[in-house]
Amino acid sequence: MIYNIRKVFTLLSVMVLGGVLVYNCEPEPDSLGEQLFLNGAAEGVESSYDLIAYNFKNNDTIRTDAYKLLNIIGSSSTSSTAVLGAFNESQFGMQRASYFTQVRLAADNPDFGTNAVVDSVVLVLKPSYRIDSLIATTTDENYVYQNGGLDANGNVGTNIDAKKVVSTYPITKFGKTKKKLTLEVHEVKEFMNGYNDYVYSDKKFDTYTPLLGSKEIKEGNVSAVTITKDSDNSQITPSSAPGIRIQLSPTLFQSKIIDKKGQPELSDASNFIRHFRGLKVSVAEDDGYLFQFAPNDMELIMYYKNDLAVAGAPPKRPQTKYEFAVKFTNMHSAYYEYNRTNAKINDFAFGNKEIGDEKLYAQGMGGNSIGIKFKKEEIDILRKLYQDDKAAIISAKIRIYTDEIEWVNPYPKLGAQDFTIVQRNKDSAGKETTAFTTDPTSLGATFIPVRAYNTDKNPASYEFTVTRSLKDIVESTDTYDKYKDKYFKIDLAQFLPNASGAIAGYNSTSRAFSMGRTVFVGSNSSSDKKIKLLVTHGTKK
Incomplete structure (x- = not known):
């Protein structure tokens, strides 16, 4: 798909971290690569890549004490x-x-x-x-x-x-x-x-x-x-x-x-x-x-x-x-x-981190989260494009669809504001660390973490911006081993503000009392609605 600067500047509504927009049309590149489009200096082509998406099991348990329920983040x-x-x-x-x-x-x-x-x-x-x-x-x-x-x-x-x-x-x-x-x-x-x-x-x-x-x-x-x-x-x-x-x-x-x-x-x-x-x-x-x-x-x-x-x-x-x-x-x-006896979640939510799960069962209040990893072979392709063809990553988004067969019901539909996304990795000592994705720092006030599409239809879809997170890997000279443990964790929750109104932190969310749940299409190779990584590359003319 070809993009140009005119389309980029149609994104007039921007929000700070935690902000969301709802669309019923195709997505646009984010502002990280806008400068590559100026004066027709570059063209952008969107391609899709496979991901490993799996059910992240929280063992139906979450912290639910006064700090989490009363939201006393600021005095x-x-x-x-x-x-x-x-x-x-x-x-x-x-x-x-x-x-x-x-x-x-x-x-x-x-x-x-x-x-x-x-x-x-x-x-x-x-x-x-x-x-x-x-x-x-x-x-x-x-x-x-x-x-x-x-x-x-x-x-x-x-x-x-x-x-x-x-x-x-x-x-x-x-x-x-x-x-x-x-x-x-x-x-x-x-x-x-x-x-x-x-x-x-x-x-x-x-x-x-x-x-x-x-x-x-x-x-x-x-x-x-x-x-x-x-x-x-x-x-x-x-x-x-x-x-x-x-x-x-x-x-x-x-x-x-x-x-x-x-x-x-x-x-x-x-x-x-x-x-x-x-x-x-x-x-x-x-x-x-x-x-x-x-x-x-x-x-x-x-x-x-x-x-x-x-x-x-x-x-x-x-x-x-x-x-x-x-x-x-x-x-x-x-x-x-x-009580999950005879529930369909038992047939699909295996938490397979090597090939992913066919369906993703996300649920608030301690139920499953969604784990997402980049595939090494796809990273190798992106690195080769960057090194050999000078194809810069302008935009990278994870697109996920609701399951149009398994999740047809009258229950409230999720909006873009109902998701949080963080990234996890292991430090040099092998300890797992958690943080915001690196995109908020890179994109600043124009950062829109989640977009929702067709929430009044079946299926609905959602896109999570991971541009900077992907660029950090593809454009790095480090070997893939440094990033092999990196993954994203998506929860059905909202980031909570502190007393001044700013986001309190990556671990201050509404997970403890989020009532939502939805079935998504995961790493299902037979489905055209499988979860995918959408990357827009820019190359100079």
Whole structure:
């Protein structure tokens, strides 16, 4: 394919590292070789070369502690993401996600007053939802708000005439959206260590058998409630993101919290997290869908009544709200289960680093990554072109197609932003090293790491820029042995920013909570959609 400078300058949209573009046309050369096209000084010809592409097995395990889930890369960052749910399909089998968190007191040695009795306890989760897809709004103009506290006259439980508005949105899901899920909460039995400790996704902390609470999400929706006074239209309850409210056992919180008032168990955080070790949130089903929620937006609220002395009258018992700390400095972790029995991944995902795998099964949350190596015989051809014909590499991209037979389904399609790519090699001591590909440094602000094509069609395809990485090998005087261990690792994830907005590092990604998965065509010699290396050479006229 012949390129010229006019086509190069049609690429007007550029982004920094982590940026992506989506196309439905043929790709263009990157800016590394633009100078070779100036004034018609060179022509470019694109050729394809074989690659060794294989399933990189992560043993269904990934680091999923607080550092990875809460995304505290920079000191001012407070973002967080975790996953709940279960999804079972024929290609990858079953994947189920549970969540563990410690609980802390709002302050040491809380005073719950005299004769305190728990009324209710609620755990609130804030899932990701589609804010642009309001399903329904219901309004109760005759709602009466039960005020559990004291009014200005010292009366308890004053009713307030109000209006209640419930707005319902669909949860953002990956999987079978019409399935129901049942959320379950258990008390953790095992001490979960500290906030800074490493935890991996195959770690299942022991829990007590009795359920603390459960909640069935029938339609996979979430609601926000707004209550306003009839008298002046002011809000009675503060606005918050739509949430899932799970009622927990008042009995347990009575015995573990209220009845321990003034005792060592509530004296400080260290004692408390060994007394009440935390909560596990899971799902009862093994099929349905996965969804993300924000741990830093979780709420654990205990409502209780206690005696309040009133001069010249019997004690009153107003309702008080106590909010536990379930975010930021607590230990958090995710637990992922897999059952690949009879799944098609078993027939193709062998991880063959010598000839590659026919199909590639990429999956987030600790599933397979994709490994890609240059073939020595192809490098020899490229070196000969460079040395004998002075054919400079202007552009080099890895093109990969989704499997048009194995991956036909209604599940969300991957965009270019859903991939990360790094390069790995061995140093002089034989230790494997990992780093960004060398292209960001070479191309600077014009670097576009991944492009997506035809994501609304079957098959879709994706291209990964590896120009500088290939040139480093082809144009080097070193023997191939120096590069024989070099390979690329592609994950279904995104690079995460630090507090200032810059990419935090090659190992700071969303892999721990990336729900996506896709089947790609690998090193399948019989397929015209096999993974390939596309190289554009430039030669002077």
